[in-house]
Amino acid sequence: MHVRSSNISLAASLLLCLTLAGCNFGDSSVHLTGKVMYDGKPVPRGTITFSPDTQQGNSGHGSKAIINDGTYTTRESFGLVGGPHVVRIEGFDGVAHGDNSDGQILFRPHEESYDLPMESGEFDFDIPKSEKKSR
Numbered sequence: 001m002h003v004r005s006s007n008i009s010l011a012a013s014l015l016l017c018l019t020l021a022g023c024n025f026g027d028s029s030v031h032l033t034g035k036v037m038y039d040g041k042p043v044p045r046g047t048i049t050f051s052p053d054t055q056q057g058n059s060g061h062g063s064k065a066i067i068n069d070g071t072y073t074t075r076e077s078f079g080l081v082g083g084p085h086v087v088r089i090e091g092f093d094g095v096a097h098g099d100n101s102d103g104q105i106l107f108r109p110h111e112e113s114y115d116l117p118m119e120s121g122e123f124d125f126d127i128p129k130s131e132k133k134s135r
Helices: 002-022
Strands: 032-038 045-052 063-068 071-073 083-092 105-116 125-127
Touching (some): 083 125
Antiparallel strands (some): 032 071, 045 063, 045 083, 083 105
């Protein structure tokens, strides 16, 4: 029985090593930071969703980042793969109303294709004023 439990332990250790080696997001992920502006001003609160553009041949995991005082970072998530992405940005005024701490919508969700860098660094977004919220 001792030999059998050693073989199970060895197999489990090998499986763990292979799993960790195959799921190392740190080596292939790009981390971006930057500014998010609307009408020339920083977006107080919001979210950015990064989705690889499969129609342009990009694949991999997507990512999401929180906008806080006009800046964002993907370092709080797995990061993302570089290349073509569909990026969706939602912005709010940051003035809390009841249980909504993000506040009122500044503009309708902005969705656009971007060719993101293949290496970590800065990437800014500027939402055009024409993206006013619907009334």
